[in-house]
Amino acid sequence: MADKITITITRRKITEILIGLVALLFASGAVAAILKYLWPQSGAQGESSEIRIASVDEVPTGEAKKFMFNGKAAVLLHMPAGFRAFGAICTHLGCVAYWKPDENIVFCPCHLGKFDPNTGAVISGPPPSPLPVIDIVVKEGAVYALKWKDPDYVRSISFYAGAA
Numbered sequence: 001m002a003d004k005i006t007i008t009i010t011r012r013k014i015t016e017i018l019i020g021l022v023a024l025l026f027a028s029g030a031v032a033a034i035l036k037y038l039w040p041q042s043g044a045q046g047e048s049s050e051i052r053i054a055s056v057d058e059v060p061t062g063e064a065k066k067f068m069f070n071g072k073a074a075v076l077l078h079m080p081a082g083f084r085a086f087g088a089i090c091t092h093l094g095c096v097a098y099w100k101p102d103e104n105i106v107f108c109p110c111h112l113g114k115f116d117p118n119t120g121a122v123i124s125g126p127p128p129s130p131l132p133v134i135d136i137v138v139k140e141g142a143v144y145a146l147k148w149k150d151p152d153y154v155r156s157i158s159f160y161a162g163a164a
């Protein structure tokens, strides 16, 4: 016959175990936050996060398509030299700029800011700096947004907070 074994767990011991588990949960959350800080999620530092913008046929030469990139308005342009993509939030006061084919510019209606559709550079008006460039790739008949060309530049524009 087997001997009967009795294990006694006191209320105090159960309380200590529960406190230990709670402490472990808090500690794991803190460790996760530290790891997230040290190694941010994909896209947070401008890494590739491929987003399909449009099929090539959808945006013929001379036309454009609006899309969202990292939570911000953006514009895809099909120029004679190829596709271009930019953040469409104006660097002046944050209005949304758009393609104006009759003038061959990206235009901000708020204070008449004008941007070069090939480079995003300011042509005229009050915007202090260019529209940020989005790296794109054309493959399998479609255009994909990859990442901000210059994430540090995007982070320097207040209207793009959280986008890079």
Ligand code: FES
Pocket: 090, 091, 092, 093, 094, 095, 108, 109, 110, 111, 112, 113, 125, 126, 127
């Ligand atoms: S907000 Fe675009 S020109 Fe002022």
